[in-house]
Amino acid sequence: MRVYKPKDNVQKKAYYSDRFFISPQVPKFDVESDEVFAKDLEAIKAKFEVKEAYIQVEQMVVFINPEDNFKVLELLKNDLEYTQLSEMSAIDWLADKQGFEIFYQMLSMNKRKRLRIKMFIKNGEAVNSVEKLFRSADWSEREMFDMFGIEANNHPFMKRILMPYDWKGHPLLKTYPLEGDEFAAWYEVDKIFGKEARDIIGPELRDTAKVDRYDSDRFVRLGHEVPKGTTITGNEPKVEQNYQEEDGVFLVKKLNKKDSVIVTDPQR
Amino acid sequence: MAQHKVNYTQSGGLPVALTSIDKIVNWGRSNSIWALTYGLACCGIEMMASGASRYDFDRFGTIFRASPRQADVMIVAGTLTKKHAEFIKRLYDQMTEPRWVISMGSCANTGGMFNTYATVQGVDRVIPVDLYLPGCAPRPETLQYGVMLLQQKIRANKASRAQVAKRLM
Ligand code: SF4
Numbered sequence: 001m002r003v004y005k006p007k008d009n010v011q012k013k014a015y016y017s018d019r020f021f022i023s024p025q026v027p028k029f030d031v032e033s034d035e036v037f038a039k040d041l042e043a044i045k046a047k048f049e050v051k052e053a054y055i056q057v058e059q060m061v062v063f064i065n066p067e068d069n070f071k072v073l074e075l076l077k078n079d080l081e082y083t084q085l086s087e088m089s090a091i092d093w094l095a096d097k098q099g100f101e102i103f104y105q106m107l108s109m110n111k112r113k114r115l116r117i118k119m120f121i122k123n124g125e126a127v128n129s130v131e132k133l134f135r136s137a138d139w140s141e142r143e144m145f146d147m148f149g150i151e152a153n154n155h156p157f158m159k160r161i162l163m164p165y166d167w168k169g170h171p172l173l174k175t176y177p178l179e180g181d182e183f184a185a186w187y188e189v190d191k192i193f194g195k196e197a198r199d200i201i202g203p204e205l206r207d208t209a210k211v212d213r214y215d216s217d218r219f220v221r222l223g224h225e226v227p228k229g230t231t232i233t234g235n236e237p238k239v240e241q242n243y244q245e246e247d248g249v250f251l252v253k254k255l256n257k258k259d260s261v262i263v264t265d266p267q268r
Numbered sequence: 269m270a271q272h273k274v275n276y277t278q279s280g281g282l283p284v285a286l287t288s289i290d291k292i293v294n295w296g297r298s299n300s301i302w303a304l305t306y307g308l309a310c311c312g313i314e315m316m317a318s319g320a321s322r323y324d325f326d327r328f329g330t331i332f333r334a335s336p337r338q339a340d341v342m343i344v345a346g347t348l349t350k351k352h353a354e355f356i357k358r359l360y361d362q363m364t365e366p367r368w369v370i371s372m373g374s375c376a377n378t379g380g381m382f383n384t385y386a387t388v389q390g391v392d393r394v395i396p397v398d399l400y401l402p403g404c405a406p407r408p409e410t411l412q413y414g415v416m417l418l419q420q421k422i423r424a425n426k427a428s429r430a431q432v433a434k435r436l437m
Contacts, residue, residue: 163386164351171385180385188353188388204389205378243416245423249295 003175028054036111040080048072059114066102066119070128073104073117077133082106082115085134088141090148092174099123100150104130121150129155147172166191179206293427297340297366298419300329304339304363306356308346311373311405315345318408328415336362341418342395343411347375348388360395368422370414371397374404 031041031053037060041053044062048071051063064072076082087105094100097120104117121127129152130137141152142161149170151158160167168183169176179185189201211219214232224236244254303325307315319325319332333339336359348356360369371391374380377400379389391397398421401414 162351176385178384184350184385187350188394192354192357192394201393204393206383206389243420245420249298249423252295252299 026056028056031055031060034058034060036113037115040076040113040115043080044072044075047075059116061116061118063118063120066121066125066127069102069104069117069119070130070133073106073130073133076106076115076117080108081110082108082113084109085130085136085140086114088130088137088144090144090150092148092172093120094123095174099125100148102127102144102150126151126153128153131155146170149173290427291423294423294425297427298422300331301341301368301415301418301422302329302331302333302339304336304342304359305332305334306342306344306346306359308344308348308352309375311345311375314405314408315343315372315411318411323408323412325412325415328412328419330415336360337364339363340366341368341370341415343370343372344376344391344395344397345372345405347380347382348391348394349386350388351386353388353394356391357394366422368398368418369395370399370401370411370418372401372411372414373406374402376400377402380404 031037034055037055040060041050041062044050044064048068049065051065053060053062055061073085084107085104086107088103091101091103099120099122102119102121106115106117107113108115119127127150129141131141131152132154138155138157139161141155142157142159144150145152145158146160146162147170159165163171164187167187169181171180180187185204186195186198189195189197193201213219213221214234216226216230216232217228220226221236223238223241225239226232226236244252307313317323319330325331330341336342340363342360342363344356360367369391371377375382375387376391379387381404383389388394399414399418401410403410406414
């Protein structure tokens with residue numbers, strides 16, 4: 001895996017930066033501006049510590065302590081009618097804050113409101129599983145473990161869900177290269193043929209746009225095919241496309257191109 | 269009752285056609301290429317379309333089978349993920365010889381647009397491929413043409429030819 005480097009690294013620095021530029025933010029509103037949310041927040045605040053709360057895009061965002069997550073979600077589900085956990089995962093803030101932000105996106109069909117519970121954990125910490133409350137958390141927590149390496153305590157089956165069980169690394173971390181580390185690059189070769197096959201099969205060719213028209217071993221030009229291995233000059237004659245060999249195929253009538261009709265009307 | 273009519277003016281008066289063993293074996297092989305149903309992603313939809321009524325693969329003798337043990341050709345239609353790589357190899361090993369592989373679409377050929385950690389960059393890293401069909405996704409016509417080319421390839425080889433492993437594994 002690559003090591004963390006600060007994002008403002010010199011080579012990537014822009015030549016010119018606007019000193020007065022303020023990156024646009026989605027506006028945040030006070031929770032008091034919505035009475036339903038205000039009541040919900042009261043109910044949460046009565047029992048748990050709330051670090052921050054605001055309304056963004058008509059959804060309330062509440063920051064809580066990571067130890068409280070099960071209890072808060074229990075309260076939301078049983079008392080405040082947020083009966084669905086529509087989404088949950090983590091956000092990688094390792095470079096900036098040495099930790100992850102975990103979010104739970106809740107939906108109340110009765111109140112027609114969406115609410116997001118957020119919490120921050122340090123790198124290496126585990127969270128409490130909410131699988132007992134919401135069945136949808138089962139796979140989401142496994143995915144969170146698979147993609148970020150965050151374990152959920154008390155989860156019935158804490159294993160990878162998308163990547164193979166013997167995979168190394170957590171692909172959604174910002175440090176994980178998109179094209180994979182060395183383990184990923186040789187995964188299928190190592191697993192099927194063993195490490196000694198690496199030399200025979202060779203490294204992955206990642207440049208998919210690479211077409212060498214002078215390479216007649218691996219490419220042919222349609223309509224101008226030549227036998228494999230021929231040196232290509234660039235002015236190969238056009239080869240007539242025949243579906244059958246010259247001397248014909250046993251018992252199969254040969255197509256006579258002159259007698260055939262080309263249908264131009266697709267709606268025939 | 270059906271009457272068998274013998275044309276005594278042809279073939280020396282006998283209902284006989286002469287050919288070589290190679291030709292008749294290859295004729296049988298090339299006109300009954302049973303394909304393993306192997307749709308892995310969106311290309312699989314085009315493969316299904318090729319099998320359905322409009323493009324009608326059955327007239328080439330290509331009938332999709334659900335078991336590798338009954339199949340002659342494996343049409344790898346779609347994205348091969350690293351997780352799935354071992355299974356494609358196992359299914360390929362389960363096919364009886366002679367066997368062929370058509371790699372259909374950019375994903376199966378080279379990994380295609382999925383230049384990521386999770387995609388095998390071309391099925392030929394795992395199994396030997398006879399025919400690569402370009403396109404994303406190739407039209408059913410391309411697949412038909414591919415099957416015809418495969419028929420030609422089968423007929424061009426000796427029937428008794430031992431199947432040579434393309435890779436020493
Ligand atoms: S080549 Fe294109 S159509 Fe085929 S599986 Fe890949 S992405 Fe889908």
